[in-house]
Amino acid sequence: MLVWIRWGVHGSSMCTLGDFDDQVQYLLVSEMLDPVEIQQIDLMIVKFQEKLRTRWDGANLLLYGSLMIGIGLKTSDVDLYLRIPNYNNTADAYVIYETAKLLHTEPSKYSNIQLKYNAVGPMITFYDHSTKRFIDVSCNGKVRMEKLRLIGYYLRLDKRHIQLTTIVKLWAKVNKLTGGTLYSYSVYLLVVFYLQQKKMAPSVYEMQASMPPGLPRKYNTDYEKLPFTVVNNETLYDLLGGFFKYYADFNYEEYCVSPHVGRPVAKIDFDSEKTAPKEFLLYEEYMETVAIQPMVNEVLCVQDVLSHRNILRKANAEFDLHFINIFKDAAKKYDEIPKEKFLRSIFKVDGDKDISKEGENVEVYETLKLIDCFDNV
Known part of the structure; x- marks a missing residue:
């Protein structure tokens, strides 16, 4: 089951938030999953698991990824690890293929079904209409889950x-x-x-x-x-x-x-x-x-x-240089820009031109829009 982390918010409009901490709280509440979205995802997992059990008795769907460790965003995909008793990894491709067949039986609930094969093995990606999210399912999530459990422990320390x-x-x-x-x-x-x-x-x-x-x-x-x-x-x-x-x-x-x-x-x-x-x-x-x-x-x-x-x-x-420069740029802003304008400054990219018209990821554009009025504080 997913966990919702409640963040306090002071004020109803970001444009009235002049304090760094208030800006952070508003940003987190606006970008992170809320209780309704958490409930929708939980219900989707339960129903999807029930469907899989009509094919494999005892099939389990385990959540991993950012949602597993409590930092799922409103735009996050749902990553699921499919575990079936008495199946070894030599059957993964078959399991994923059979899962796709099950999904195709309900086109009103699941669409954009795609089979993929990456470094960790076969997986399936599809769009779930109830949550309005893309879902990634893999049979090779055990090691990744252990790594993320460790990350989750660290994040919950404070x-x-x-x-x-x-x-x-x-x-x-x-x-x-x-x-x-x-x-x-x-x-x-x-x-x-x-x-x-x-x-x-x-x-x-x-x-x-x-x-x-x-x-x-x-x-x-x-x-x-x-x-x-x-x-x-x-x-x-x-x-x-x-x-x-x-x-x-x-x-x-x-x-x-x-x-x-x-x-x-x-x-x-x-x-x-x-x-x-x-x-x-x-x-x-x-x-x-x-x-x-x-x-x-x-x-x-x-x-x-x-x-x-x-x-x-x-x-x-090229990436090495970009990685180092982007950290140097943010560090310089921390040293030079007033505290109440710092958060806005680190999200400002290329003059904040309308990147939505350039086909960029919606998450990037929405985040930039979200903090536009930080300039007014």
């Missing part, structure tokens, strides 16, 4: 964590960081790593301190029982500005972003498994067994929390 992550997610979308080379998951890792530098989140390694050495599947995944107290009292405004400044000044040429150890790790340390930091010894056998290497030679290196592979390994030189 109210500011989820606020910061949502703002950064919207900022990344508007500034064209996500949607291609960079996925939202990468944004989550950047935020988590920054919070680790602020001592506002533990490293993954610290969270496994009580576990005996072994493969990743032996790791403690009962995150909700892991105690951690956030003692940092910085405001959301300063955390957001600090986030931009941290990555504007980060030494990308020599270091990796590593949420696993919670600190920058020198790329040269991965020249050999024998020189890797001691915190990575637990993965030595795993990396040899499944042939997963850190792949740290690219300019931008953000390590995945489980495999430690660089999730930005496919970035090209």
